[in-house]
Amino acid sequence: MAGLFTYDVLEVTLLSLYVSGCATILGSSIGIPLGALVGLKEFGGKGAVKTITYTMYGFPPVISGLVVYFLLSRSGLFGFLGLLFTPTAMIIAETLLVIPLTAGITITAVTEVDKSIKDTITAIGATPRQRVLTVMREAWVSLIMAAMIGFGRAIAEVGAAFMVGGNIAGETRVLTTAIMMETRAGHLGFALGLGVVLITVAGTVFVFLRYLQEKELL
Amino acid sequence: MTVAVELLSVSKTYDKVAAVRNVNLVAETGQVLGILGPSGAGKSTLLRLIDLLESPDKGNVILRGRKVSAGARDAHTIRKRIGMVLQKPVALNRSVSNNIAFSMNIRGWDEKDVARVVSQELKKLGLESLAKKNARTLSGGEMQRLSFSRATVYSPELLLLDEFAANLDPRNVALLEDMVRAYLAGGQERAVVLVTHNIFQAKRLCHRIALMWDGEIIEVADNKKFFESPDDERTAAFVNGDVVY
Numbered sequence: 312m313a314g315l316f317t318y319d320v321l322e323v324t325l326l327s328l329y330v331s332g333c334a335t336i337l338g339s340s341i342g343i344p345l346g347a348l349v350g351l352k353e354f355g356g357k358g359a360v361k362t363i364t365y366t367m368y369g370f371p372p373v374i375s376g377l378v379v380y381f382l383l384s385r386s387g388l389f390g391f392l393g394l395l396f397t398p399t400a401m402i403i404a405e406t407l408l409v410i411p412l413t414a415g416i417t418i419t420a421v422t423e424v425d426k427s428i429k430d431t432i433t434a435i436g437a438t439p440r441q442r443v444l445t446v447m448r449e450a451w452v453s454l455i456m457a458a459m460i461g462f463g464r465a466i467a468e469v470g471a472a473f474m475v476g477g478n479i480a481g482e483t484r485v486l487t488t489a490i491m492m493e494t495r496a497g498h499l500g501f502a503l504g505l506g507v508v509l510i511t512v513a514g515t516v517f518v519f520l521r522y523l524q525e526k527e528l529l
Numbered sequence: 530m531t532v533a534v535e536l537l538s539v540s541k542t543y544d545k546v547a548a549v550r551n552v553n554l555v556a557e558t559g560q561v562l563g564i565l566g567p568s569g570a571g572k573s574t575l576l577r578l579i580d581l582l583e584s585p586d587k588g589n590v591i592l593r594g595r596k597v598s599a600g601a602r603d604a605h606t607i608r609k610r611i612g613m614v615l616q617k618p619v620a621l622n623r624s625v626s627n628n629i630a631f632s633m634n635i636r637g638w639d640e641k642d643v644a645r646v647v648s649q650e651l652k653k654l655g656l657e658s659l660a661k662k663n664a665r666t667l668s669g670g671e672m673q674r675l676s677f678s679r680a681t682v683y684s685p686e687l688l689l690l691d692e693f694a695a696n697l698d699p700r701n702v703a704l705l706e707d708m709v710r711a712y713l714a715g716g717q718e719r720a721v722v723l724v725t726h727n728i729f730q731a732k733r734l735c736h737r738i739a740l741m742w743d744g745e746i747i748e749v750a751d752n753k754k755f756f757e758s759p760d761d762e763r764t765a766a767f768v769n770g771d772v773v774y
Binding site for chain 2: 425427428430431432434435436437439441445448449451527528529
């Protein structure tokens with residue numbers, strides 16, 4: 312159980328929450344409005360945009376990590392920022408994974424809001440912006456679900472986090488990369504314990520998001 | 530009386546099927562214009578064209594002398610002058626009060642004015658005790674009266690009603706019809722266009738009636754003439770209940 316004494320589990324847990332929380336907030340802030348626009352606007356190539364978005368659900372995390380690695384590496388486009396192997400790099404990589412999920416679920420959610428509701432909102436004289444916001448509010452439960460699924464992907468992610476974070480103790484080590492490291496080192500019991508912490512943390516966040524989902528916006 | 534809305538040679542086709550064919554129609558202020566016809570005649574499409582929810586393929590919609598278009602950048606500004614109630618009662622997923630307030634809020638009304646008007650409307654609707662309840666818990670009749678209130682609370686100059694009392698009990702139908710009369714009595718410049726296949730309702734509410742058949746207007750007449758001595762034999766058959774629809 313050497314792992315217990317080489318790094319602070321609480322610090323790792325908090326960093327996990329910070330990275331996946333930021334990725335969820337950023338990914339939802341980009342993905343949900345984008346999905347609402349795609350779902351509610353009529354434009355040429357809309358079907359193709361939806362297909363690409365849904366296909367991106369299966370976007371491999373290592374590819375996201377690889378893309379961010381290339382961009383942030385010393386010779387990359389944004390290498391001068393010195394972000395590689397920092398929590399910021401991990402947030403960027405995980406945000407890229409969250410966006411398609413939140414966007415795709417939002418597209419479906421706003422599309423499925425009853426046509427009579429959309430017609431009523433339009434007929435009453437709502438501006439295009441008011442219309443989008445009102446339909447989004449009607450789809451509130453599904454939008455929270457989008458954020459929940461986005462968070463689920465971010466907190467469980469290991470490939471991209473490892474590639475662009477590097478699993479540096481006290482710097483970029485998160486629960487998933489720590490579990491991977493401890494398993495490789497043969498500390499299976501400790502890895503399992505970290506797994507329980509991970510599930511507990513994720514579960515707590517899900518309970519909070521479920522509370523939001525159940526809350527009626529009167 | 531002045532012209533509230535005018536349709537000039539309006540046509541609309543969906544997937545090569547003509548829903549509205551070369552329709553010319555005028556709705557005047559101070560009146561309820563009824564559009565009667567069997568299901569699938571194009572009545573609802575006509576209403577959607579007037580409310581700028583659809584664009585005609587041919588022809589023009591003229592509102593108070595001005596040509597208007599669903600595709601125009603200011604279409605939502607034009608719609609702010611129109612109220613519309615659909616057949617299906619629509620409640621936004623919020624409280625009864627906030628459903629009424631919605632149409633005023635999107636117009637940027639002052640909060641105090643909104644609260645005052647909402648309070649008056651709740652009293653009129655008899656829904657004061659349900660003000661804080663989610664509107665989706667209301668009965669069909671209550672929800673439709675709420676829809677009517679939301680569509681008229683900002684005093685639109687034109688009210689469009691699409692089978693607005695279909696599938697409701699006689700008490701709620703009577704209440705809604707009274708609301709139409711009260712709306713019309715609220716200002717000389719107001720006009721109503723009512724789409725229905727209920728000839729009895731048309732007889733009770735409408736000043737002038739048009740019969741729509743297979744996308745075309747085949748007869749327009751005042752209430753008395755329409756029901757007692759129509760020119761077109763299809764109108765006579767429809768009025769006498771000889772048309773299955």
